[in-house]
Amino acid sequence: MEYTNIDIVYNEGTLQKEFDISPILERRSCTSPKNLIKIDTKNKNLTQEDYEALSITNNDDKTYQVFVEQSTHTNKSITTRQFTNDNSTLSTNQSMIYYLYQNCTEYSIQHPEKAWDYIYVKVILQDGQDNNHTFPFQFTYTCNENYNFITFDWSLIILISISMMLMALLTRFSRILSFNLKGQDGQFQGFKIDATITIFYFFMYAIGFFLFFNSEYVGELSLVVKVSTYLMGFTCSLFIIDEALCLSPDGSVWKRKVCYKIRLCEVFSFMLASAFMTLYLLTQAWYLSDLISIFIMSTIAKLFKFKKLKSAVLFLIICILLDGTAAFLIFFTSNTSYNSLTLKKLNCPIELQLPLLELQYDRSCAWISLFSIAIPGLYMGFTYRFDKNKRTFSYTIFTGLSLIIGYIIWITTTIVQTYSIPSSVFIYPSILIGTILVALKRNELQSIWDTEFFDEFLEKSYRLSNIYGQHDIVGNLNLMEGLDQCPDEQPIQSRILK
Known part of the structure; x- marks a missing residue:
């Protein structure tokens, strides 16, 4: 299943991840959804419709009756409809084209910050035993190709x-x-x-x-x-x-x-x-x-x-x-x-x-x-x-x-x-x-x-220990004997005595 000359939606029965917005709606993923359709309404022509051709190919040894449903997420800014010139019966090794139409409403013009929506598409293949095989996917649609009104959250x-x-x-x-x-x-x-x-x-x-x-x-x-x-x-x-x-x-x-x-x-x-x-x-x-x-x-x-x-x-x-x-x-x-x-x-x-x-x-x-x-x-x-x-x-x-x-x-x-x-x-x-x-x-x-200053925090590590009872020649505490330096370093004069 594919949008003709654009993107494959389903490949061997597996939905391509850019057409699945459920991780986004559930706040599980940060991957942006697929943006397939964009029209410009600078002339405010609300009667203008945009559409994409959905190609459906039957590679099974069965004949299916094909039904396509299309809807929006908020049902305010954009209206949708679908149509096909082909017969709804899809035989083995044959393809059919569905046209998915979108149209912007007056609401989207009055509220430009809401001039976009998620489009939900559901393709249903019904076999001879009335068993339904459903293939849903989603994409993003906007009424204005330059839409980017909100950037802060x-x-x-x-x-x-x-x-x-x-x-x-x-x-x-x-x-x-x-x-x-x-x-x-x-x-x-x-x-x-x-x-x-x-x-x-x-x-x-x-x-x-x-x-x-x-x-x-x-x-x-x-x-x-x-x-x-x-x-x-x-x-x-x-x-x-x-x-x-x-x-x-x-x-x-x-x-x-x-x-x-x-x-x-x-x-x-x-x-x-x-x-x-x-x-x-x-x-x-x-x-x-x-x-x-x-x-x-x-x-x-x-x-x-x-x-x-x-x-x-x-x-x-x-x-x-x-x-x-x-x-x-x-x-x-x-x-x-x-x-x-x-x-x-x-x-x-x-x-x-x-x-x-x-x-x-x-x-x-x-x-x-x-x-x-x-x-x-x-x-x-x-x-x-x-x-x-x-x-x-x-x-x-x-x-x-x-x-x-x-x-x-x-x-x-x-x-x-x-x-x-x-x-x-x-x-x-x-x-x-x-x-x-x-x-x-x-x-x-x-x-x-x-100046490369003496980086005491990284280059040297001193600590005072076992200084009780240790005295220098004038009767004061001998701090030098209580300085434990980093391993493998040469003894140097204490900064305390400078």
Whole structure:
């Protein structure tokens, strides 16, 4: 069963998922439904009808009587009817054409925000024994091809609130616990984001977008991106679950070795990560996608670090230019908002999703790119560690306030215009300005801009222990003998005695 020269609806008795909107209505999926029919009513010609040809082929050794029913979801904006020039009898190895007509009502003109609807189609094949074989499907219809009046939903506010809580966690818990690599600067705690990583990110983003935007093999490229994301999601899930289990104290059951250097926590992490990915691939549920996205964001926060403001400014400016250019090109070449196109083509754990509270045309979920959460989280982690070095909270507090201001500006633009702008265009400049203003106020701009400060939070770990009864030559407590340094580090003078 197919729409002639357009799309196959049923293939060997199986409904193609883009024609099934039940997961959307039940808030189980964020995949946008199929948009088959669009007409323009700028001339307000309500008598104009649009139609699509539904081709039905009988490959069975039976003869069927064919009946087609068509209806709308709300029965207010759009009327429907169906018609065929063929006889309703469909013999073996024959095809017949049904014409599905749609017509906009005066209600859709008076209420343009409701000038769209879901169209329900039911094809019934009745055999000689009066047994009915029903094939239902759905698609989206709009009275105006430029319809996109509503872009805001309160689910976006909920999603932003969740994102900010995630950023706070990414800021605070960024030490690596599950493995121990010794480097030149001591224990490995992540890669510094410098010019090399920034240039690499720029070329990967630009090449990927160019191929995806200009290639004739968009479907194949989308599959490559999805498979890569699935592999990354599994690896990151394994790593973060292992990190969580390694928070347990030394000697706990999770840290017992099973074989060679493999501990029980690694075995359990592998089993749990496999279960998450399998369930997601089977159900495509948005909440499982979000969970995997959180694992990926947390991994980015643990493996990459800003060490100076200069590097952060360069990286964030590159991100703004890339995101803004991509949204601009998508809008002016396809007349489509980048957020709708992203969920259609790349609906996988590269974004944090939440179903809309009210149904919208061409959208079923609000979403934020995981990089739009992970990158501000990295930046907030940088300001937090600089605050720890300076024994203050100014940078973290004012950068957090700037983040909120950036989100407010972004939400406002989402409400007042129809096509969404990437959040990074507003958020990244806002947090940079907030940090620079604090640095100017404290006369520390040079220190935070171009100096790799002593990162006490990541690079060194001291604790005072067993100092009772230990005295130095002048009769005071000898704090140096109570400092336990990280393994494999050379003893250095205590900052307390400086």
